[in-house]
Structures are given as C-alpha cells and as structure tokens.
Amino acid sequence: MMETVNVKNIGLRGVTVADTKVSFIDGKEGVLVYRGYRIEDLARNATFPEVAYLLLHEILPDTKQLSYFNERLQKASEIPAYLYETLKHYPVDANPMDVLQAGVPLLAMADPELSDDTREANVRKAVRLIARLPVLVAAWHRIRQGLEPLPADNSLSHAANFLWQLHGVKPSEKMAHILDTCLVLHADHTFNASTFSCRQVVSSRAHIYAGVTAGIGALSGSLHGGANALVMKMLLSLKEEKDIAGWVKKQLESGERIMGMGHAVYKTMDPRAKFLKEMALSLGKETGQEKLVDLSMQIEQAALAEFEKRGKTEIKPNVDFYSASVYHLLGIPSDLMTPIFAISRIAGWTAHIIEEKTGEAQVKPALY
Amino acid sequence: MMETVNVKNIGLRGVTVADTKVSFIDGKEGVLVYRGYRIEDLARNATFPEVAYLLLHEILPDTKQLSYFNERLQKASEIPAYLYETLKHYPVDANPMDVLQAGVPLLAMADPELSDDTREANVRKAVRLIARLPVLVAAWHRIRQGLEPLPADNSLSHAANFLWQLHGVKPSEKMAHILDTCLVLHADHTFNASTFSCRQVVSSRAHIYAGVTAGIGALSGSLHGGANALVMKMLLSLKEEKDIAGWVKKQLESGERIMGMGHAVYKTMDPRAKFLKEMALSLGKETGQEKLVDLSMQIEQAALAEFEKRGKTEIKPNVDFYSASVYHLLGIPSDLMTPIFAISRIAGWTAHIIEEKTGEAQVKPALY
Numbered sequence: 001m002m003e004t005v006n007v008k009n010i011g012l013r014g015v016t017v018a019d020t021k022v023s024f025i026d027g028k029e030g031v032l033v034y035r036g037y038r039i040e041d042l043a044r045n046a047t048f049p050e051v052a053y054l055l056l057h058e059i060l061p062d063t064k065q066l067s068y069f070n071e072r073l074q075k076a077s078e079i080p081a082y083l084y085e086t087l088k089h090y091p092v093d094a095n096p097m098d099v100l101q102a103g104v105p106l107l108a109m110a111d112p113e114l115s116d117d118t119r120e121a122n123v124r125k126a127v128r129l130i131a132r133l134p135v136l137v138a139a140w141h142r143i144r145q146g147l148e149p150l151p152a153d154n155s156l157s158h159a160a161n162f163l164w165q166l167h168g169v170k171p172s173e174k175m176a177h178i179l180d181t182c183l184v185l186h187a188d189h190t191f192n193a194s195t196f197s198c199r200q201v202v203s204s205r206a207h208i209y210a211g212v213t214a215g216i217g218a219l220s221g222s223l224h225g226g227a228n229a230l231v232m233k234m235l236l237s238l239k240e241e242k243d244i245a246g247w248v249k250k251q252l253e254s255g256e257r258i259m260g261m262g263h264a265v266y267k268t269m270d271p272r273a274k275f276l277k278e279m280a281l282s283l284g285k286e287t288g289q290e291k292l293v294d295l296s297m298q299i300e301q302a303a304l305a306e307f308e309k310r311g312k313t314e315i316k317p318n319v320d321f322y323s324a325s326v327y328h329l330l331g332i333p334s335d336l337m338t339p340i341f342a343i344s345r346i347a348g349w350t351a352h353i354i355e356e357k358t359g360e361a362q363v364k365p366a367l368y
Numbered sequence: 369m370m371e372t373v374n375v376k377n378i379g380l381r382g383v384t385v386a387d388t389k390v391s392f393i394d395g396k397e398g399v400l401v402y403r404g405y406r407i408e409d410l411a412r413n414a415t416f417p418e419v420a421y422l423l424l425h426e427i428l429p430d431t432k433q434l435s436y437f438n439e440r441l442q443k444a445s446e447i448p449a450y451l452y453e454t455l456k457h458y459p460v461d462a463n464p465m466d467v468l469q470a471g472v473p474l475l476a477m478a479d480p481e482l483s484d485d486t487r488e489a490n491v492r493k494a495v496r497l498i499a500r501l502p503v504l505v506a507a508w509h510r511i512r513q514g515l516e517p518l519p520a521d522n523s524l525s526h527a528a529n530f531l532w533q534l535h536g537v538k539p540s541e542k543m544a545h546i547l548d549t550c551l552v553l554h555a556d557h558t559f560n561a562s563t564f565s566c567r568q569v570v571s572s573r574a575h576i577y578a579g580v581t582a583g584i585g586a587l588s589g590s591l592h593g594g595a596n597a598l599v600m601k602m603l604l605s606l607k608e609e610k611d612i613a614g615w616v617k618k619q620l621e622s623g624e625r626i627m628g629m630g631h632a633v634y635k636t637m638d639p640r641a642k643f644l645k646e647m648a649l650s651l652g653k654e655t656g657q658e659k660l661v662d663l664s665m666q667i668e669q670a671a672l673a674e675f676e677k678r679g680k681t682e683i684k685p686n687v688d689f690y691s692a693s694v695y696h697l698l699g700i701p702s703d704l705m706t707p708i709f710a711i712s713r714i715a716g717w718t719a720h721i722i723e724e725k726t727g728e729a730q731v732k733p734a735l736y
Contacts, residue, residue, distance in 0.1 A: 086454040094477040101581055102473040109462040193572045197565060197582055204561045204589025213469055214565055214582035221572025 020361050022055060022351045023188045027265035032272065034188055035059075043275050048183035048344070049073055049158050052130050055188055055351035056123055069127075074154050076131035077161075080110040084139060084149060092144045096137065096339045097220040101213055103136045104129070108209035117207070119358050125208050126350030134158070134343045138165035141336060159183060162343070167331060174286060175330055178279045182326060185272040185319065186341055188348030194218035194225065198349045199356040208353050215349045216342055225341040231260040231324035232334045235295060244295070248302040252310070258303045260321030267314040276322035283329040296325050388729050390423060390719045391556045395633035400640065402556055403427070411643050416551035416712065417441055417526050420498050423556055423719040424491055437495075442522050444499035445529075448478040452507060452517060460512045464505065464707045465588040469581055471504045472497070476577035485575070487726050493576050494718030502526070502711045506533035509704060527551060530711070535699060542654060543698055546647050550694060553640040553687065554709055556716030562586035562593065566717045567724040576721050583717045584710055593709040599628040599692035600702045603663060612663070616670040620678070626671045628689030635682040644690035651697040664693050 024033040032039040035054050042051055046060070053061045053069050061069055083106050090099060108114055111128065113121045139149035142165075150165045160176035163169075171179075189195070198215040202208065219225035241247055251258060263270055277297075284293035300317055307315045327337045355361050392401040400407040403422050410419055414428070421429045421437050429437055451474050458467060476482055479496065481489045507517035510533075518533045528544035531537075539547075557563070566583040570576065587593035609615055619626060631638055645664075652661035668685055675683045695705045723729050 082457040082459065085457040089450040089453040090474070091450065091477050095482070098473040098476045098577070101578060102470045105466040105470040106458070108466045109459050114463070193568070197569050200561070200568060201565050201582060201585040202589070204586050204592035205594070206585050206587075206589035206592075209466070210469060210585030210588050214569060214585045217569040217574050217578030217582045218572050219574075220578050221570070221574035224572035224574075226573070 020190060020352065020355060021058070022348065022355060023190050025190050025265055027263075028267050030266055030268040030271050032189070039185065039271050040275075043181055043184050043272075046184060047157065047159075048180050048187065048347075051184045051187050052347040055347045056126055056354070070158070072127050073131045073158060074152065076128045077135050077152050079107065079132050079135050079139065083107065083110075083136070084143075087140055087143045090140075090143075094140075094144070095220075096140055096335050097216065097226075097342075099140045100133065100136065100339050100342060101216045101220070103133075103140075104209050104213040104216060107132055107136075108207065111209070114207055114209075117205070117357065119354060122208050122350075122354050122357060126347075126354065129208070129212060129350055130346050133339075133346050134162040135165060137336060137339045137343060138162060141166055141333075142168075163330065166336075171330075172286075175283075178283060178326060179330055181275060181279065182323060182340070183344040185275055186323075186344035188345070188351065192224070193221070194345065195349055195352050198353050202353050202356050208350060208357075211353045211356075212346065212349055215345070219342055219345065220338060225338040225345075227259060227318075228320040228324045228327070228337040228341060229334045231320050232328055232337060234259045234299075235292060235324060235328075236334075238295060238299070239291075244298040245302040245305070248299060248306055252303075252306050258299065260318055260324065261300075261303050261307075262315040263318040266316070266318065269316045270318045272319045273317045273322060276319065276326055277317070280322045280325040280329065283326060287329050289329055292325055292328065296322060388558060388720065388723060389426070390716065390723060391558050393558050393633055395631075396635050398634055398636040398639050400557070407553065407639050408643075411549050411552050411640075414552060415525065415527075416548050416555065416715075419552050419555050420715040423715045424494055424722070438526070440495050441499045441526060442520065444496045445503050445520050447475065447500050447503050447507065451475065451478075451504070452511075455508055455511045458508075458511075462508075462512070463588075464508055464703050465584065465594075465710075467508045468501065468505065468707050468710055469584045469588070471501075471508075472577050472581040472584060475500055475504075476575065479577070482575055482577075485573070485725065487722060490576050490718075490722050490725060494715075494722065497576070497580060497718055498714050501707075501714050502530040503533060505704060505707045505711060506530060509534055509701075510536075531698065534704075539698075540654075543651075546651060546694060547698055549643060549647065550691060550708070551712040553643055554691075554712035556713070556719065560592070561589070562713065563717055563720050566721050570721050570724050576718060576725075579721045579724075580714065580717055583713070587710055587713065588706060593706040593713075595627060595686075596688040596692045596695070596705040596709065597702045599688050600696055600705060602627045602667075603660060603692060603696075604702075606663060606667070607659075612666040613670040613673070616667060616674055620671075620674050626667065628686055628692065629668075629671050629675075630683040631686040634684070634686065637684045638686045640687045641685045641690060644687065644694055645685070648690045648693040648697065651694060655697050657697055660693055660696065664690060 034042060034051065035058055049070050050061060050066055086106065111125060113124060142149045150168055152161055153164050156164055157176055157180060159180035160171055163171040163176060163179060194215040197218040198211040201214040202211040222230055248258060280293045280296065284290040307313060324337060327340060332340060402410060402419065403426055417438050418429060418434055454474065479493060481493060510517045518536055520529055521532050524532055525544055525548060527548035528539055531539040531544060531547060562583040565586040566579040569582040570579040590598055606615065616626060648661045648664065652658040675681060692705060695708060700708060
C-alpha cells in the first residue's frame with residue numbers, strides 16, 4: 001500500500017525510513033550511543049576491535065572473545081595478490097577514495113562466501129572488510145610513492161599496524177592509542193548518508209561488498225566524510241593569517257561556511273568533538289606542533305562568538321573540526337583523511353547492512 | 369525543520385523523496401514516459417543514442433545534433449590502457465557486476481574533469497560513461513576467456529559495436545536493432561532502487577562516478593537488475609519440463625515466486641514487456657530457437673491463469689520476463705544480462721545525477 005506523506009521539502013531529512021538497533025543519537029542533548037553504550041564510555045574504555053565486535057555482535061566481547069576476534073582480524077587482513085597487482089597500474093594521482101571504491105568490489109571477487117547471504121557468512125565478510133580496508137589504503141599510499149606495500153606486523157594492534165603499514169615506522173603507543181580512539185569515535189552514526197546508501201543498495205539483495213562500495217561513494221562527498229580534508233585545507237591556508245577573528249567574520253558575511261562547524265543532527269557540542277579536541281591538544285604538545293592546534297582553537301572561538309552574535313548558538317565544532325588536526329599530527333596526508341573515516345565506519349556500515357538483510361531493525365512508530 | 373511523517377511500514381515505497389523531470393510512470397495505466405515521450409514511440413522510432421541525448425539534454429536531437437552526439441560517443445569510447453591491464457589480473461570467475469562496479473571508479477581516475485562539478489562537465493562525463501561501460505563489459509568477457517579485447521568499429525552503431533566487441537562477429541542488422549531497442553526500453557524508470565542510490569550518493573556532493581558505482585551495486589541485486597539472470601536460470605531449468613502448468617501451480621502453492629512476473633509499480637502489463645515479447649518471438653524464429661520463446665509463453669499463460677484464480681490479476685510479465693530470452697537469443701551469457709541492463713540504465717542514472725546536482729528536480733507537492 002502506498003502511503004500519503006506530507007513532506008514540505010524534498011529530501012529525506014526527518015523522514016523515518018527505518019529504525020535501527022545499531023546506534024542512537026539524541027541531537028539536542030549531544031548523545032551518541034552504540035548498541036546501548038555511550039560514546040564517551042567506549043572512547044575511554046574500549047578499543048576499535050571491541051567496538052567493531054559490539055556493533056556486529058550486539059554485545060561487548062569478554063577477554064577470550066576479544067582475543068579470538070583480534071586474531072580473526074589479523075588472519076583476515078591479507079589482501080589478495082591480484083589486488084596489489086592492479087594497484088600498480090593505477091595513475092599515481094588517483095584519488096584514494098576512488099581507489100577504495102574500486103577496491104571493495106575487487107575484494108568481493110576473492111570472497112569464497114560471496115553468494116552465501118546468511119547472517120553468519122555476512123558477519124565473516126564484515127570481519128574481512130574491517131581487516132582489509134586499512135591494508136588497502138596503506139598499500140595504495142606505498143605504491144603511489146613507488147614503495148612496496150609492507151606486510152602486517154601481528155604484534156601490533158589494529159590501529160598501530162595501520163600506521164606501520166602506512167609509514168613503515170612503528171608508531172608510539174600514544175599515537176596508536178589516539179588513532180584507535182578516532183576509529184572508535186567514527187565507527188557508527190545511525191542513518192547518516194553513507195550508511196543509508198549501504199542499506200539502500202543491499203535492500204535489492206545485492207551483496208555486502210556492493211553495499212559498502214556505495215557507502216564509500218557517499219562518504220567521499222564534501223558534505224559527508226570529505227569534510228575533514230576540507231578542514232585541513234582551511235587550516236593550511238590560514239597558517240600565515242594574523243587576524244583569525246577578522247577572517248571568520250568576513251567568511252560568514254560573504255555567506256561562506258566555516259568548515260567543520262555545525263551538524264545536521266547535533267544542536268549542541270558533538271560528543272565526539274571534545275575527545276578529538278583533547279587528542280589534538282595532547283598530540284600538538286607531543287609533536288611540538290601546538291601552532292596548528294592553537295589555530296584551530298582560535299577559529300573555534302572566533303566562530304562561536306560570531307555565531308552567537310547571529311543567534312546561531314547551536315552551531316558548534318563537529319567531528320571533522322579537530323579530527324583533521326589529529327590526523328595531520330599523526331602524519332596522515334590530507335587525501336587519506338576520508339579513507340581513514342572509511343576504515344572506521346566500515347564497522348557501522350557492515351552492522352547496518354546485516355541488520356537490513358536480516359530484517360532486524362527495530363520497527364517502531366516513534367518519530368524524531 | 370524536521371517533519372513528522374506517518375509511515376506505517378519501514379522502507380520508502382510510496383514516500384515522495386523528490387520529484388523528477390527525467391521520466392514519469394503511471395503504474396495503473398501502464399504508462400512510461402521519458403522527458404514527455406511515451407516509451408512506445410521511442411521504442412519504435414528512436415535509437416539508444418537519441419534517447420540518451422533526450423535524457424541528458426531534455427529534448428530530442430535533430431539530425432545534426434544526433435550525428436555529433438554519435439561521434440562524441442565513439443570518440444569517448446576508448447577506455448584507458450591501465451584499465452585493460454587491471455582486468456587481466458582479476459580472477460576469471462569474477463562476477464561481471466563486480467567487475468563493472470570496480471570499473472567505474474577506475475574510469476574516474478582517468479577523467480580530466482573529475483573535480484569540475486558544473487552541469488556541462490557532468491554531461492561530458494555522462495557521455496564518457498555511456499560510451500565506456502559497454503566497452504568495459506565486452507573487454508571483460510574477452511579477457512575472462514583468454515582473448516584480447518577488440519577495438520571499436522566506428523562504422524557500427526552503438527548497439528552493433530557492443531555485440532561486435534563482445535563476440536568478435538558483426539551482428540545482423542536485425543540483431544543490432546533489437547539490442548538497440550532493449551537499450552531504449554531499459555534507459556530510465558524514475559526513482560527505481562539503483563537510480564535512487566545514484567542520487568542519494570551524489571547528494572553529499574560526491575562525483576558522478578561515485579554515484580554510478582552505487583547504482584551498479586543496487587542494480588546487481590536479485591530484486592532489481594539481477595532478476596533477468598534469474599528468469600534465464602528458470603527457463604534453462606524448465607527446458608525438459610513437460611507439465612509447465614503443474615510446475616507453476618506447485619511453485620505458487622509452496623509460496624515461491626515466478627521470476628519475471630509482477631512489478632512494484634505496474635498494476636497492468638509493463639509497457640516495455642510487450643516489445644520484449646514481440647522481439648523474443650521474432651528472434652526465436654530468426655535463430656530457429658522458438659522452443660525457448662514457446663516455453664516463456666507457456667509459463668506466462670499458466671502463471672496468468674493461476675494468478676487470476678487467486679484474484680491477483682495485476683501480476684503480469686515485467687521487463688525481465690522476456691528480456692532474458694531476447695538476450696539469450698542474442699548470444700549473451702546469463703551473467704552479462706544484468707551488466708547489459710547497466711549499459712542502458714547508465715543514460716538514466718547520469719541524467720538523474722545531473723538533475724540532483726543542479727537541483728532541477730520539479731519540486732511539487734503532488735503525491736502518488
């Protein structure tokens with residue numbers, strides 16, 4: 001039966017397309033919850049593999065389960081040899097998000113369970129995807145520089161191993177911990193644009209890789225995951241700027257946005273942003289690059305003051321505002337910032353795809 | 369502002385997410401219109417390049433415009449050398465829809481206008497995509513058989529050249545004409561699942577290739593473009609079946625579907641299906657393979673009779689029911705049937721993406 005629906009504006013904002021048990025947001029209160037756990041608790045106490053387990057299995061793992069899950073992630077991380085071969089043929093200036101979008105269907109070709117659409121098989125495919133996306137991103141970064149990809153180091157954590165495969169240098173414990181926390185913070189966010197693309201694609205019974213490939217496409221847009229790279233561009237362009245407050249004012253007066261400020265859902269501080277700000281401050285000190293973090297804080301203060309003058313007190317720094325600085329201080333080039341968003345969000349995407357495929361979304365009439 | 373919307377069922381069926389000027393469907397009357405032209409008129413009088421021009425430029429081309437457009441398609445059809453090289457590394461049993469989904473971001477890497485998001489640049493990118501997808505599908509089919517891809521023959525039409533590059537044999541005029549008509553019939557269908565994915569992905573300002581890649585993912589599902597391959601599987605499995613009526617009855621009694629029957633929107637004969645049936649009949653005669661078409665007609669008759677008994681007179685053959693036979697009689701393997709859907713629908717996808725990006729959808733409160 002068709003439903004008659006009164007939507008004043010086109011687009012889907014505010015339309016309940018389905019409900020989900022994967023995560024929950026209260027935008028007014030600044031609350032983000034994965035499977036019943038507040039993001040603050042997870043960011044302080046859980047690692048990314050724990051959070052990925054939570055998103056996929058609906059409960060937090062015990063020590064034994066977590067150790068087995070970490071082992072599965074490590075074992076699954078090797079990408080097929082033909083994929084390395086194909087990467088060597090790409091134009092060296094290819095956008096890493098295009099490389100990633102091409103890479104996921106290429107991974108599909110090697111999956112022995114591709115046509116098995118059971119929940120169990122899809123969880124195994126999800127583990128492979130979570131394990132392999134970072135390896136693919138790191139391999140591309142090596143290959144485009146004319147370097148050989150590096151083998152995984154199984155003595156390292158998921159996040160530390162990514163930094164090792166990317167840079168060929170083992171990261172400090174602190175740096176690895178900070179990246180791990182970033183991955184925790186970005187892992188899910190209910191029906192955001194990329195997650196919705198993933199779910200929408202598999203609703204025609206397409207396989208999990210086809211859904212994830214669509215999610216990567218949506219994430220690449222500048223209104224979504226692409227925003228962190230634009231924040232970085234803004235920071236780099238303002239390195240020599242003396243009058244930040246003046247620049248912010250001029251920007252707003254000419255109708256331009258301040259990248260990384262404001263959010264479609266949060267009408268208060270994004271609960272992820274405060275962790276990212278703390279980490280940026282701490283990393284700035286560690287790396288002796290306090291100037292970049294100072295610049296971010298100057299922009300934030302000037303912007304908040306200008307927004308207040310304009311009665312727009314709900315516009316606050318979002319998840320991209322400080323993540324750009326954190327990634328930069330971890331030595332990550334700007335064009336890999338959105339791919340790093342993807343290697344975290346893959347946990348949420350796959351959890352949502354499995355929910356969509358099994359019809360386990362919580363169907364309730366509540367509207368928000 | 370959030371809107372409160374009363375949807376009884378989750379999912380988007382019947383929800384007006386946007387409106388479009390690209391095409392129009394009246395499901396009750398069995399009417400499909402591209403840019404104001406009924407599909408029957410286009411199928412009888414227009415070629416696929418004319419229809420692609422119509423979808424992209426909103427008007428039918430005159431002779432000069434069409435000749436220039438055909439020339440542009442031919443000139444744009446060469447795919448980059450690195451793409452051939454990568455294809456040679458894929459597993460030979462890779463699903464062609466995965467090859468196609470990987471292929472589109474690989475094409476993005478070669479587009480000199482990738483970051484130009486103006487309407488004009490996107491129309492040029494659309495022309496490249498329309499020109500290149502068939503070349504990619506044909507190249508993969510050659511390579512997986514251990515054969516070299518064939519260069520385009522510019523003396524041939526778009527459809528004829530595809531059959532040439534696929535089979536290495538120039539098709540008869542009749543066969544080329546039939547494939548061309550199939551491409552016309554599949555070129556657009558308003559907000560179907562794959563088109564919606566395309567539009568949804570680019571709504572975050574992702575590029576046109578990212579959107580198309582998502583569309584290919586959605587199309588691959590068995591509830592969407594993947595259905596034609598399943599019709600073919602059904603036909604091949606019933607080749608030796610003596611009691612078609614009995615098989616149909618048993619199928620429905622055990623709650624199974626008859627592949628290719630019924631449609632989410634059409635409550636009468638799908639206006640495309642009657643053309644496909646005529647073409648299947650004609651090709652059956654031409655190729656001496658009337659048996660396959662007879663089998664389809666037996667299934668159709670038995671199914672219609674069974675549905676009538678059950679009061680479900682609105683269930684009729686859809687676009688996939690006879691297209692499977694037509695493609696089979698054109699010598700196209702089952703696993704290339706969905707990719708052929710894609711090399712037609714790419715015209716509609718790109719027209720919709722451009723509409724989404726330019727905000728030119730017709731915003732009206734009408735609900736249907």
